[in-house]
Amino acid sequence: MxxxxxxxxxxxxxxxxxxxxxxxxxxxxxxxxxxxxxxxxxxxxxxxxxxxxxxxxxxxxxxxxxxxxDDGPYYQMQRMDRYKAVIQEMLSQGHAYYCYTSKEELDALRAEQEAQKIKPRYDGRWRPEEGKTLPTPPAGIDPVVRFKNPKGGAVAWDDAVKGRIEISNDELDDLIIARADGTPTYNFCVCVDDWDMGITHVIRGDDHVNNTPRQINILKALGAEVPTYAHLxxxxxxxxxxxxxxxxxxxxxxxxxxxxxxxxxxxxxxxxxxxxxxxxxxxxxxxxxxxxxxxxxxxxxxxxxxxxxxxxxxxxxxLPAAELAAKIAPRLAARSIDCTTGPSLEAACALYVDRCNTLNVLADAVEVFYCNIEAQPELLAQHLGEEARPALTDFANALADIPWEIPAIAATIKETVGKHGLKMPKLAMPLRVMLTGQAQTPSVDAVVHLLGRERVITSIKKYL
Missing domain, CATH: 3.40.50.620 (HUPs)
Incomplete structure (x- = not known):
């Protein structure tokens, strides 16, 4: 192998x-x-x-x-001399020929074929054949070079994805491999490149399937080994x-x-x-x-x-918290947000990552910890009932004296809602809005802990 x-x-x-x-x-x-x-x-x-x-x-x-x-990059424009040399070899070996058909002649040929409802294709008028006399090359026309495609039979390959594919050679006309200005064409360059570079497997989109029989015939004319094709x-x-x-x-x-x-x-x-x-x-x-x-x-x-x-x-x-934060920091910096002035970015990312499916969404979520957030009056009015105001005042006062740990914060929230006879959302929802400007956040005790004692107390009192 x-x-x-x-x-x-x-x-x-x-x-x-x-x-x-x-x-x-x-x-x-x-x-x-x-x-x-x-x-x-x-x-x-x-x-x-x-x-x-x-x-x-x-x-x-x-x-x-x-x-x-591992190899390259190769640029086809830097390989023009190689392509032109191979074209000369093909001309000398009879695998290619000069064609002087003008654009007007080709247009007329196409129109005639379409009128007869047959597939438009070059008719081989300049193709050398045994016993055929070619006309004298016309003056003033720079010829193209055409590949002398085999006549009769079929070209076939076992595609690694699509299975056996077989195309009749009669379906293929003589492809132009060099334009009138001497520049080689795509299908020809691909063949020389794959040959020179020893490509064994060509994996490419199935929009190239129609190119494959032409390329196989050119490779065989060059004496090159035909690679395995896999069309996706x-x-x-x-x-x-x-x-x-x-x-x-x-x-x-x-x-x-x-x-x-x-x-x-x-x-x-x-x-x-x-x-x-x-x-x-x-x-x-x-x-x-x-x-x-x-x-x-x-x-x-x-x-x-x-x-x-x-x-x-x-x-x-x-991702480890530090690596995740390292990906979020430049996204915040691009928004002119300084994430060194607030809580740990690692902790903020860890708190929100379960709720976010892209880095941008995560950056959107955690930026509230590093900006001056103003709760929208409509959102605050929607969630802040009169019965919650005394409870929030007591909660803010209680925060001043507790250990700054999530269990202690959670216990204080529970104690406050119990004391005021409230259900948890009556306190937690307005608290979220006051602190983050959002009604939906991770666990409110974790948000309070991350924001820090001073900022939380100040934010609550600002809205009461």
């Missing part, structure tokens, strides 16, 4: 989105699983749409997900439609900005079209140990935002 070599080959015309990230993850994991090599290749031949910013966005996304490549099914949105920006098909870096942990994103991506029994939660290391191509489903995967949020909360709850 040859050493496994996989590749991720994005086109830098935009960010690294969820579909691309899944392809990168599966390619990376397969190489890791088999002790192989993961190659990064930037397919930047679309000069009009490729940008340095998009290249950096891809590199940033992979770095955040920690999908470290598309990803659908929550509503079953093709994943798009409105579903959240945004840059993976947006997930970082939105407060998702990379561990959760990796775990979730791994389950988009692949499974290991009923396992839902697993580490990156477990994924690498388990990953294979046999358990990738051929049916479309459906993105489930609620599942991703659930996973993210799970991973947040697993």
């Amino acid at each position: 040859k050493p496994v070599r996989t590749r991720f080959a994005p086109s830098p015309t935009g960010y690294l989105h969820i579909g691309g990230a899944r392809t990168a993850l599966f390619s990376w994991a397969y190489a890791r699983r088999h002790g192989g090599t993961f190659v990064l290749r930037i397919e930047d031949t679309d000069v009009a749409r490729s940008t340095p910013e998009a290249v950096q966005a891809i590199l940033d996304g992979m770095a955040w997900l920690e999908l470290t490549h 099914s598309m990803i659908l949105g929550d509503d079953g439609a093709k994943l798009s920006k409105r579903h959240g098909a945004v840059s993976v870096m947006q997930y970082d900005e939105d407060g998702f942990l990379k561990e959760a994103v990796i775990n979730y991506l791994a389950r988009l079209g692949w499974s290991h029994g009923d396992d839902e939660v697993f580490s990156r290391q477990q994924f690498v140990e388990w990953f294979d191509l046999d358990h990738i489903t051929a049916s479309a995967a459906q993105f489930n935002t609620e599942k991703l949020l659930w996973l993210n909360q799970h991973y947040m709850k697993q």
